[in-house]
Amino acid sequence: QQQVKQSPQSLIVQKGGISIINCAYENTAFDYFPWYQQFPGKGPALLIAIRPDVSEKKEGRFTISFNKSAKQFSLHIMDSQPGDSATYFCAARATNKLIFGTGTLLAVQP
């Protein structure tokens, strides 16, 4: 019940396209849902985050869509760029811990 399931494992998108990464959870005690972007050899960087009482949050080209009833949330990257090529982790907060998804390796082709 503490798991966060993330898909797809890897994703190839053409420059200018939309990248979509999905996550699902079971634990209704999760109360905050951040997304992290990680480049090789670097630490994860907080990208965008959402509370469960909000259905959508947009910051620039990055949008989180949140479906509380379905216990699903997704990251949309609009106008994907080669510089967006990285590993993306969704996460869910349970009081004092972050539960991470398994990660999605995104490659944006020029």
Added chain:
Amino acid sequence: DTEVTQTPKHLVMGMTNKKSLKCEQHMGHRAMYWYKQKAKKPPELMFVYSYEKLSINESVPSRFSPECPNSSLLNLHLHALQPEDSALYLCASSQDNAGGGTDTQYFGPGTRLTVL
């Protein structure tokens, strides 16, 4: 400023060595974390310090010993490590450890540890 700094960036050590990893944040955060990350895997929580006290130890072997000298600093002392301990070690901090609101964790760049 949401910066967490970690030193060293890279560390190579033998199985009999003793070394330490250091982490520092100046955001006034009162919770600090150590994670271990293997290639192509998510970060794996090791320890949590809340208000300078160890609040979570995720059953980490005793060859890893954390220390929080003050609210801005976090150390991880390493002794008698095994080759399988080679990984990226990440430090993170958050406002506090109680959760709530929009508090979340900010990660440092990590220390790439290789155990020979």
